[in-house]
Amino acid sequence: MTGVAKRIDEYHADVQSPFYSTVKDRRIRIHDVNNDDPDWKIKQVILLIVMSCTVPGTGVEQFFKSRYLPGSNESVLYPDFGQFFDRNEFKVVVNALPFVWCDKALWYRERRDVPWDVFVPFIDKWNQKQQELFTMFWQTIMDESMIEWVPKGSKLGSLPNYVYEP
Secondary structure: OOOHHHHHHHHHOOOOOOOHHHHHHHOOOOOOOOOOOOOHHHHHHHHHHHHHHHOOOOOHHHHHOOOEOOOOOOOOEOOOHHHOOOHHHHHHHHHHHHHOOOOHHHOOOOHHHOOHHHOHHHHHHHHHHHHHHHHOOOOOOOOHHHOOOOOOOOOOOOOOOOOOOO
16 A cells, blocks of 8 residues: 555645645645654545444444444444544545556546546456465365254254255
């Protein structure tokens, strides 16, 4: 993920960017040169997107508030991402993220006219990373479907349709 934040800052530095004025007026910088991990905001945004899809509630906006998660009986607080960056920084990252890996010639097109070529570099990198991860992992994993079930209590384990499959 190295260099993604720089690329997003570069994307929004152009007048054609939909967030050009916001970035300029609020002096938003996604690449954080003062941090050990200059791309930390990108990682937080991706975490926020994943959380908004998996945690029940109203979406991303709920994670910029400090209150209890619904259904937690007031025991679990929302992670308040607003402490670290604001909603505008989130929107700036989300707007540019699809274009980070593609050719700059595809950056400022009308969204409905953006070709599939925008996503191909990302998918290629994703596939390459997956290949690296899976070629390094050579352990055999057994799950319950590989283990023979042995009935307890009776010959058929009180099951009407017991069949042994090797």
